[in-house]
Amino acid sequence: MSLSTAIRDVAGGFKSLLVGMRITLGQAIKPSITVQYPHQTLKMPARFRGHVKLVLDPETGKSRCTACGLCVKACPSDCIELDGIKREGEKKKSVTEYELDFTKCSLCGSCVDVCPSDAIEYSKDYNVVSLNREDFSHMDLVKRLEAEAEIWRKHHPPQAAAVATTPVTAPAALATGAKTPSPGQKAP
Amino acid sequence: MSFLTLEPIRLLLYLVGVCAFVGANAAYLVLAERKGAGRIQRRPGPNEAGYAGLLQPVADGIKLLAKQIMVPPGTDALLFRAAPLMVMAPSLMCLAVIPFGANLVARDLNIGLLLVFSFGSINVMALMLGGWASRNKFAIISSARVVSQNVAYEIPMLLVVITMLMVTGTMNLNEIIHQQAGWFWNWNVFKVWVNPLMPVTFVIFFICMLAETNRAPFDMAEAESELVAGAFTEYGGMGFGVFFMAEYANIVVGCCLATILFLGGWQSPFGALSGVLGPLWFLLKMYALIFTVIWIRWTFPRTQFYSLLNLSWKILIPLSLFTLVLTGVMIKII
Ligand code: SF4
Ligand code: SF4
Numbered sequence: 195m196s197l198s199t200a201i202r203d204v205a206g207g208f209k210s211l212l213v214g215m216r217i218t219l220g221q222a223i224k225p226s227i228t229v230q231y232p233h234q235t236l237k238m239p240a241r242f243r244g245h246v247k248l249v250l251d252p253e254t255g256k257s258r259c260t261a262c263g264l265c266v267k268a269c270p271s272d273c274i275e276l277d278g279i280k281r282e283g284e285k286k287k288s289v290t291e292y293e294l295d296f297t298k299c300s301l302c303g304s305c306v307d308v309c310p311s312d313a314i315e316y317s318k319d320y321n322v323v324s325l326n327r328e329d330f331s332h333m334d335l336v337k338r339l340e341a342e343a344e345i346w347r348k349h350h351p352p353q354a355a356a357v358a359t360t361p362v363t364a365p366a367a368l369a370t371g372a373k374t375p376s377p378g379q380k381a382p
Numbered sequence: 383m384s385f386l387t388l389e390p391i392r393l394l395l396y397l398v399g400v401c402a403f404v405g406a407n408a409a410y411l412v413l414a415e416r417k418g419a420g421r422i423q424r425r426p427g428p429n430e431a432g433y434a435g436l437l438q439p440v441a442d443g444i445k446l447l448a449k450q451i452m453v454p455p456g457t458d459a460l461l462f463r464a465a466p467l468m469v470m471a472p473s474l475m476c477l478a479v480i481p482f483g484a485n486l487v488a489r490d491l492n493i494g495l496l497l498v499f500s501f502g503s504i505n506v507m508a509l510m511l512g513g514w515a516s517r518n519k520f521a522i523i524s525s526a527r528v529v530s531q532n533v534a535y536e537i538p539m540l541l542v543v544i545t546m547l548m549v550t551g552t553m554n555l556n557e558i559i560h561q562q563a564g565w566f567w568n569w570n571v572f573k574v575w576v577n578p579l580m581p582v583t584f585v586i587f588f589i590c591m592l593a594e595t596n597r598a599p600f601d602m603a604e605a606e607s608e609l610v611a612g613a614f615t616e617y618g619g620m621g622f623g624v625f626f627m628a629e630y631a632n633i634v635v636g637c638c639l640a641t642i643l644f645l646g647g648w649q650s651p652f653g654a655l656s657g658v659l660g661p662l663w664f665l666l667k668m669y670a671l672i673f674t675v676i677w678i679r680w681t682f683p684r685t686q687f688y689s690l691l692n693l694s695w696k697i698l699i700p701l702s703l704f705t706l707v708l709t710g711v712m713i714k715i716i
Contacts (some may be wrong), residue, residue: 204697208585211682218681222421230426 237318243301244317246274246294248339255346257339259289259313265305271298274305289313292335297327396488400477407634408627409439411672418676449619457616458515465512466617466624472501472508473631480638481556483648483660494555495543498639502594505632506532509596509603512625513613524612527687528603531593534694535600539590541702542583545709546643549576559647569646576716577709584644586702588671591636593694595629598679602687637671638664645671 229236238244248257261278277291306314324330413428413435420427428435453459479494481487491497506528513525549570550558562569571584593600604612611617614625641647645667648660685693 204701214681215677218422218677221424222418222677224424226420226424226426228425230429 238320242316242318242320243303244319245296245299245301245322245333246305246314246335247317247319248289248292248335249313249315250339250342250346252346255343255350257289257313257336258311259292259309260286260311261289262287262310264308264310265314268304268308269299270302270304271295271300273299289336294333294335296322296330296333393488396478400474400488404474404477404631404634405627408630409443411630411633412442412626413439414672415676415679418673419680422677422680443623446620446623451619451621452616454517454616456517458517461511461515462616463621465508465515466621466628468508468511469505469628470624470631472504473628473635475501476635477638479555480635480642481559481647482664484556486648486661487556490554490556492552492554492557495547495553495558498555498635499540499543502632502635503532503536505594505628509613512617516613516616518615520609520611521613521615524603524605524609524615528596528613531596531600531602531687531690534691535590535593535698538586538694538698538702539594541699541706542587542590543643545577545583545702545706546570548706548709548713549573555642555647559642559649562646562649564649564653566646566651569644569649571644577705577712579705579708582701583705584640586698586705587640587644588674589693589698591640592675592678593690595632595636597629597633597675599682599685600690601684602690605684607684633672633675634668637668637675640671641667 248259250256251258259276259278261276263276266274266276273295275291275293275295276289278287278289280287301316303316306316322330416438417427417435428438431437431441453462476498478488479491479497481490509528510525513521513528516522546558547553550561552558552561558570566572571580573580577583592598596603602612603609604614609615611622614622617625641664646663647667648664650659650663
């Protein structure tokens, strides 16, 4: 290697170091892109699969489930148990008990796909942790829906609901599934 | 005022001042390092303890202090305990001759430069002893690396220092700064009429300083990915803490020295205001250099060991020898 190529090598190498340093400095002055997790959370993407939950019908504030039992049959892991009654003055049955065994659920989605009345969906709930196995092996989805309906009723006073014929926009509680209280975690 | 000018009182004040300066710097440079790393990687860095993470060093300190200092069986207990002190003490000593302002120097020695380098070399020995005393294979490999790395980089560094000695003609650090008075083109780094390769000399000095303080990309001594924690593997609690602080204290000393030798120390860049604002200029330049050190660490990956030695023996030593000879010739001609 001749002296001139050696010098050119060293100078070129040094210049490449400076280029690298310019890049890092350029990144350093841009705003940071991290989410400060416990203080900030991201909205879960639309296709996120949390545990199955009952949908709150934004017009009636109740579940749409007719207790037809198709999801029970469709579930390959036998996770769902439900019960329903026929109320006075209503055409269809309505669900009274819906118990999910989340310890066995593989989140395959068969139940969501098969449901004829779009009554179940994946929740956006990822903060699911508990010291108690029962919280997951017997998840009471009706009770969870009741908690959501509670919030729904705050936004929909009874007299307004009675005359409501126009579609009502979904309450905020529905949009951010993560806000629903989950086992082992207090509601904020 | 006469009370303050009493020699023992003065020295005591300087002792406390230097200890506080080193302690505060070591603690907060760790934070600055982590913040800098965060910024470069587009994240905020530690920000939970105190406002914007400002209490993080305190929390780290308490954690380290609360830990038991273990001396593992089979180690050389005396050397094991002595090593952290031996690595910390020299950097404290070096600060005694560093002039922070025209009159702000603990000991205005006429061989200040020599003192800094002779104490600086103890650092290597301390790291080696720490690794040796640990009786741990990682620590011993690390010690071997520290020694060969420091020997390799001491040579170009000292060649550069000899060049600077030829230019300045004195080892008194304050005297060296006095010679760089006036506008910033009087700083040694820009004195291209003395030696056209002066900026290159500065870069060599800076690279050697990085290597001597075992900083990335030359942190072969504590290469986590291959050597656990290198020479510090067996250390815990404050033993480790002191090693860690000493690393930053050494960076401070190295950057002080680079500021003095090349960037005009406490001289202001435009000739005026270097008397009263001297310490400010000094700290400004020093922290700019330290920022560069941090910036380099988070830009480049760790080098391989042989390329580290190649860099020294094949590039830095010939280059610094060349500048040495060139300076000699230039001085003779002018
Ligand atoms: S997601 Fe699959 S496994 Fe889970 S309850 Fe529905 S059908 Fe069963
Ligand atoms: S959730 Fe759907 S499929 Fe399951 S019982 Fe209710 S209506 Fe039927």
